[in-house]
Amino acid sequence: MKPQAQPDDELFLFQSHFDQLLNPTHPLIKLSKQVDWDHFDQSFGEFFCESVGAPAKATRLMVGLIYLKHAFNESDESVVERWVENPYWQYFCGYTHLQHECPIHPTTMTKWRNRVGEAKLNELLKQTIEVAVKHHRLSERELTHVNVDTTVQEKNITHPTDSKLLYRSI
Secondary structure (H helix, E strand, O other): OOEOOOOOHHHHOOOOOHHHHOOOOOHHHHHHHHOOHHHHHHHHHHHOOOOOOOOEOOHHHHHHHHHHHHHOOOOHHHHHHHHHHOHHHHHHOOOOOOOOOOOOOHHHHHHHHHHHHHHHHHHHHHHHHHHHHHOOOOOOHHHOOOOOOOOOOOOOOOOOOOHHHHHHHO
């Protein structure tokens, strides 16, 4: 089934709204307002049936979790656990009130990525890069050069204590 919409604010009558609590200048709040979430709903909507099966999780939640996973170098398990602890992450994923439980099981992220495929995930990457360039967070020049730091890479050096030196001398 297609993803469900986020719950109405009426259900959270006595809870504080994130707009009242969070810093509006936080980078994730700014980014959440710059991303075209409707584009992702339309793009990933083709993978979900209208009437069969349980309702899918919200596209914004899944796209947001995948972005957060890569932006903060987290595993599926840790991004879901940290999501519960971080209201900025919850706001970024489309929630308006503090949640106290994990939104999904970590394996759901893997299943979702497999369902949409590599081409759609590349489209997600393309969209995030376009937003970064459009809002001057990334320059065109930074997209043409790749800097690789190899100082930690293992070198192919033979030391006097290596056993292969002994075998070479025999």
